[in-house]
Amino acid sequence: MGTCLTSAIMTHAKADPLATLDRNGSLVAIEPYAPNIVRVTISLDRALADAPPGEGPNAKSNATGWTHGTDASGDVFASSAMALTVKAQPWPKAPSQMQRYFAPSLPPVSVAVRKPDGSTIAEMTGWEMSPQTVNGEKTFRVGASFAVQPNEHYYGLGQNQEGVLDLKGRTIDCRHNYDAPAGETVCVPFMVTNKGYGIVWDNPSATTVSPGLSNSTHWQSTVGERVSFFVITGNTTDELYAGYAKLTGATPLPPKAAFGLIQSKARYETQAELLGVASGYRKRGLPLDVMVLDWFYWTRMGQLDIDRTYFPDPKGMNDTLKSMGMHSIISVWPRFEKESRYFNFLGTKGWLLKDKDGGVVDGLPIRSDRAGALLDSTNPDARGWFWDRIRDNIASQGFDWFWLDETEPDLVPDGNFFSIGSGDRYHNLYPLVHTNSVAEGSARDRPDFRNLILARAAYLGTQRNGALFWSSDVQANWETLHRQVPAGLGFTATGMAYWSSDTGGWQYPNGPKAEHAPLLDPAGATAMSPSYTDYPELFTRWFAYNSFTPTLRIHGQRPATAIWDYGAAAEPVLAGFLKLRYALIPYLYSLGYQTYKTGAPFMRALFMDFPNDPAVATIGDEYMFGPAFLVAPVTEQGATSRKVYLPAGSEWYDYWTDQRFAGGQTILAAAPIDRIPLFVRAGSIVPMGVQVPSTATKQALETIKVYPGRDASFTLYDDDGVTNGYKKGSGSSAVLRWNDAAKTLTASGPLPTRQAVNTLVKIVTPRELAAAR
Numbered sequence: 001m002g003t004c005l006t007s008a009i010m011t012h013a014k015a016d017p018l019a020t021l022d023r024n025g026s027l028v029a030i031e032p033y034a035p036n037i038v039r040v041t042i043s044l045d046r047a048l049a050d051a052p053p054g055e056g057p058n059a060k061s062n063a064t065g066w067t068h069g070t071d072a073s074g075d076v077f078a079s080s081a082m083a084l085t086v087k088a089q090p091w092p093k094a095p096s097q098m099q100r101y102f103a104p105s106l107p108p109v110s111v112a113v114r115k116p117d118g119s120t121i122a123e124m125t126g127w128e129m130s131p132q133t134v135n136g137e138k139t140f141r142v143g144a145s146f147a148v149q150p151n152e153h154y155y156g157l158g159q160n161q162e163g164v165l166d167l168k169g170r171t172i173d174c175r176h177n178y179d180a181p182a183g184e185t186v187c188v189p190f191m192v193t194n195k196g197y198g199i200v201w202d203n204p205s206a207t208t209v210s211p212g213l214s215n216s217t218h219w220q221s222t223v224g225e226r227v228s229f230f231v232i233t234g235n236t237t238d239e240l241y242a243g244y245a246k247l248t249g250a251t252p253l254p255p256k257a258a259f260g261l262i263q264s265k266a267r268y269e270t271q272a273e274l275l276g277v278a279s280g281y282r283k284r285g286l287p288l289d290v291m292v293l294d295w296f297y298w299t300r301m302g303q304l305d306i307d308r309t310y311f312p313d314p315k316g317m318n319d320t321l322k323s324m325g326m327h328s329i330i331s332v333w334p335r336f337e338k339e340s341r342y343f344n345f346l347g348t349k350g351w352l353l354k355d356k357d358g359g360v361v362d363g364l365p366i367r368s369d370r371a372g373a374l375l376d377s378t379n380p381d382a383r384g385w386f387w388d389r390i391r392d393n394i395a396s397q398g399f400d401w402f403w404l405d406e407t408e409p410d411l412v413p414d415g416n417f418f419s420i421g422s423g424d425r426y427h428n429l430y431p432l433v434h435t436n437s438v439a440e441g442s443a444r445d446r447p448d449f450r451n452l453i454l455a456r457a458a459y460l461g462t463q464r465n466g467a468l469f470w471s472s473d474v475q476a477n478w479e480t481l482h483r484q485v486p487a488g489l490g491f492t493a494t495g496m497a498y499w500s501s502d503t504g505g506w507q508y509p510n511g512p513k514a515e516h517a518p519l520l521d522p523a524g525a526t527a528m529s530p531s532y533t534d535y536p537e538l539f540t541r542w543f544a545y546n547s548f549t550p551t552l553r554i555h556g557q558r559p560a561t562a563i564w565d566y567g568a569a570a571e572p573v574l575a576g577f578l579k580l581r582y583a584l585i586p587y588l589y590s591l592g593y594q595t596y597k598t599g600a601p602f603m604r605a606l607f608m609d610f611p612n613d614p615a616v617a618t619i620g621d622e623y624m625f626g627p628a629f630l631v632a633p634v635t636e637q638g639a640t641s642r643k644v645y646l647p648a649g650s651e652w653y654d655y656w657t658d659q660r661f662a663g664g665q666t667i668l669a670a671a672p673i674d675r676i677p678l679f680v681r682a683g684s685i686v687p688m689g690v691q692v693p694s695t696a697t698k699q700a701l702e703t704i705k706v707y708p709g710r711d712a713s714f715t716l717y718d719d720d721g722v723t724n725g726y727k728k729g730s731g732s733s734a735v736l737r738w739n740d741a742a743k744t745l746t747a748s749g750p751l752p753t754r755q756a757v758n759t760l761v762k763i764v765t766p767r768e769l770a771a772a773r
Contacts, residue, residue: 015052016061017041019068021075023089024107026127032063036081036233037243039202042109042127042144043226053202053228055429056460059247082121082233085112113197113231121197123147125216127227134223135415135422136356142203143220144227149195153617154211155605156198156494158188158458159471163483165490165605165620167191168212175206176408176428176457179366182483184408184472186457187428188494189219190244194607194617198240200247200460202228204429206414223425237608238600244495245599249464251497253596254551255401255450256695256721257327258468258498259588260289261578262553264329265561266506267294271311275320277562282324282693286563286575287582289694291321292329292403292555301372302336302343304389306397318398325696329454331403332390334434335372335411338362342389343373351375351382354417361416374411377434378418378426387441395446402438403454407431431457432465439465448723458496468498468551476505476528476535476556477512481542482635486620488549492601497592499603502555503546504539509558511535516638519673525567526560534637536566537673540573544676545633547581548625550588550603573674579691586687586701586716591626593717593726593733602626610647613664619645622677627714628684628707629655632669632677644669644677651682651709653766660709660766680764682709685736685745687716695721700753704736704760706745712738718752 017029027049031039039061043049066079074088087110111124125147129140154167157174161183164170173180174187189201191211201207205223210216219229232243245251263281268274274291281288299307306314318328336343336352343360346352353361353374363370376382390402409430413423420426435453442451451466458469471487474480484501491499509528518534528535546552554561563574591602604624606616622632622644630652632644646652648664655678661667669677680686684707689699706712719731735748736757747757 015041015050016063017050018063018066018077019075020046020049021086023086023109024092026107026109028086028109028111030077030084030086031061032066032077032079033059033061033230034243034246035065035079036239037230037247038077038082038084039228039230040084040111040124041226041228044106044129045225048226054204055432056204057200057202057230057247058249058461058464080116082231083114083116083118084231085114086110087112113233115196115233120149121195121233122199122231128220129225135417135424137223137422137425139223139425140225141220141222142224142227143218144229145219146199146217148212148215148217151614151617152212153194153607154191154217155193155490155607156188156191157209157490158494159184159186159487159491161185161471161474161483161487163486163620165486166618167209167490171208171210171213173206174209174428176431178408178410178472183474183480183487184456186408186431186469186491188458188460188462188496189428190460190494192237192240192493194611196233196235198232198244200230200232200244202230204426204459205424206427222427223422236611238598241495241599241601248461248495251463251595251599252451252466253592253726254466254468254498255327255452256585256589257289258452258551259585259592260552260582260695261287262290262292262329262551263288263562264292264294264553264555266555266557267296269310271313271317275317278321278324278326280562280564284564284575286578287691287693288326289696290327290329292331292553293399294331294403294555295333295405297330300337300340301333302340304332304342304393306394314397314399322398325694327400328398329401329403329452330394330399331405332394333405334375334377334386334409335406336375337372346375346382347373349382350419351379351385353411353413353423356415356417361411364411369410372411374409374413375434376419377430377437378420382419383433383437384441386437390438391441391445401452401454404435404438405454405456407434407455407457409434428459430459431455432459432462435462435465435467448725450722450724463496463498468500469496470499470551470553471501473506474501475507476509476538478538478635478637480505481538481545482621485545485623485633485635488603489605489620489623492603493605493608495599495601497595497601497603498550500546500549500551500553501542503542503553504556504558504561505542506556509535509556511538514637519638519640520567520573521569522567523569525565525570527558527565536570537637539566540570540673541634543574544577545631545635547577548629548631548633548676548678552581576674577676582691583688583702584686585695585699586689586718587626587628590687590715590717593731594715596726606647610649613648615645615664616647628680628686630679630681632679634671634676639671640673641668641671642677643667644679646679653680653682653707653764654678655680658764658767660768680707682707683712683738683740685712685714685738687714687736701751701755701760703762704745704757706738706761706763708738708740708743708763708766711740716752
């Protein structure tokens with residue numbers, strides 16, 4: 001047993017297995033957490049089999065309603081939601097001559113999970129432990145294999161940017177990797193299937209997962225002394241996400257400003273430049289909620305200060321933003337240069353990543369950004385110190401929220417050591433513990449101010465820290481835009497609801513020559529070099545797409561990034577999408593509240609809502625945005641139409657024309673540059689607000705649009721948008737109900753806006769119903 005794992009286990013409360021079984025030397029612990037959540041742990045060591053899970057899951061075990069019995073098949077653990085059988089294993093016979101060479105040495109274990117009706121949900125067919133030495137530590141490579149059901153598909157595991165939603169038949173390198181060829185990978189080892197179950201893999205080391213490959217699903221982690229995983233079952237995908245939230249923590253409701261426009265750039269070099277951009281939005285009558293101050297506003301990396309040469313009055317700057325109804329976010333890094341004021345202090349304390357000899361690791365062996373040591377955020381004292389410096393040095397200047405960049409971390413820990421153990425053993429843990437610093441500190445020191453953290457990596461449970469995620473420093477070209485759509489859907493399918501991408505790409509715009517005539521005249525654009533003539537078109541398509549992602553943030557390494565910097569032809573088109581985004585904030589904010597209550601994401605791959613339509617199982621280039629909208633982004637240069645599959649089981653309205661279509665067909669949707677193919681599911685209620693300069697202005701409803709076709713309900717929610725009162729029930733809500741037969745819309749009580757429902761209703765009259773073809 002590895003000594004690092006022993007010390008880590010001692011920091012947790014003892015696990016509470018319902019039973020620990022001996023299968024000829026393989027010890028199998030079964031630990032329920034809810035009727036539909038159970039943990040399976042397998043080890044050769046009793047202490048490890050009975051030990052609690054690692055970091056990430058934070059729920060307490062609960063065996064209420066579970067029973068344990070035995071029959072000829074083995075030990076059966078049953079609840080109202082599932083039955084789990086640890087199969088009986090006969091006493092092993094003497095091995096044959098061939099088995100002496102090739103049979104595994106581990107006593108076999110097989111675990112089957114079934115529905116109450118006896119049908120199989122999932123089956124673990126075997127486990128493995130292979131001895132090896134990693135980073136000087138004698139340990140094992142550990143894994144488990146699962147059976148595959150007919151027509152099974154797999155989703156999640158964090159962020160993969162290869163451009164494919166369905167994980168079936170692939171091998172996923174589940175590790176945080178900024179340098180992954182297609183764009184940064186992020187490992188959240190939670191995978192859901194279309195067969196009524198999900199697996200949470202309890203191991204933070206680098207892991208490979210091969211879902212449905214060669215008729216098996218195989219998990220394998222590089223460091224460990226046991227196999228530990230959770231099975232979550234559910235009749236719907238939302239029940240799986242409710243289980244994940246119960247196991248790892250609820251997703252907080254972000255501040256309302258997070259649903260508006262977040263304006264950023266790498267980087268605003270002066271206070272005057274940042275305020276000038278903010279003022280530019282107001283002068284043009286364009287809504288904006290948040291201004292972001294990115295990196296190198298400091299005097300040195302690790303000073304945790306603000307360079308007063310270029311930002312002479314940061315408190316005054318933030319006061320000015322607040323007077324315009326805006327908030328601010330500032331980037332704070334976990335790196336410390338040798339010359340910074342805290343380096344020696346942190347090194348002496350042992351609060352920086354160390355090498356095998358105990359020396360501080362300074363910089364990267366790869367790439368060109370080689371300066372700086374990494375804060376060891378696995379150490380709770382280091383986390384507390386970090387927040388205290390943020391609070392005293394930065395938040396005191398009026399900054400509202402914090403962008404914790406490099407949360408992978410960027411200084412790869414492999415081969416080095418955290419305070420809790422080997423960087424290889426805990427390769428994927430950093431995003432959780434690092435965001436803990438601000439989440440815990442803000443909760444203590446700003447208890448009634450709603451937290452928000454920008455982060456580009458996650459691990460099990462990171463959603464509970466109030467993190468909003470994005471796809472990292474992606475390229476600014478059409479290929480990358482195309483891959484963002486399935487990447488985001490895979491991430492939200494992991495139970496992480498808030499994801500988006502840098503609108504326009506982060507890297508300097510330098511795409512290949514346009515294959516088709518650009519749809520927007522680039523005249524007047526200052527965001528790119530003159531040779532990138534189709535970049536305004538790319539940015540506009542990207543902006544339209546991100547207008548229908550959970551957050552909308554403009555960012556990038558460009559000379560200019562504001563809406564008016566993409567040319568005179570692009571500006572009015574962008575303004576149109578921005579105003580549509582703000583009109584939808586009552587809808588979006590209500591969806592965010594439902595995610596807080598249920599754990600279910602509201603940017604949803606089609607498999608989540610249409611389980612009876614096999615055609616949607618592998619579709620990754622269109623998605624549902626809440627219960628109403630089907631979004632089909634345009635990601636090809638010069639395209640003015642695209643094919644859109646409308647799922648079976650519903651009728652659909654074209655949002656722009658009100659034309660109604662039957663489901664179960666593929667149509668060719670018009671997509672001029674000022675439209676994103678957008679469809680509304682028949683039987684939808686869509687509250688839309690009046691235009692406001694920001695969410696700091698109370699937003700009345702302009703209309704409640706109803707798309708007839710079936711009975712429907714929608715819970716409209718609102719609150720002050722900035723405090724944590726929503727957790728105590730201080731907001732207000734009303735359930736809107738549409739009776740399709742009577743053609744009436746009613747509310748369960750007063751609307752949060754105190755407006756009369758009957759003055760707001762607009763029933764959409766469909767144009768002709770298009771037959772399936």
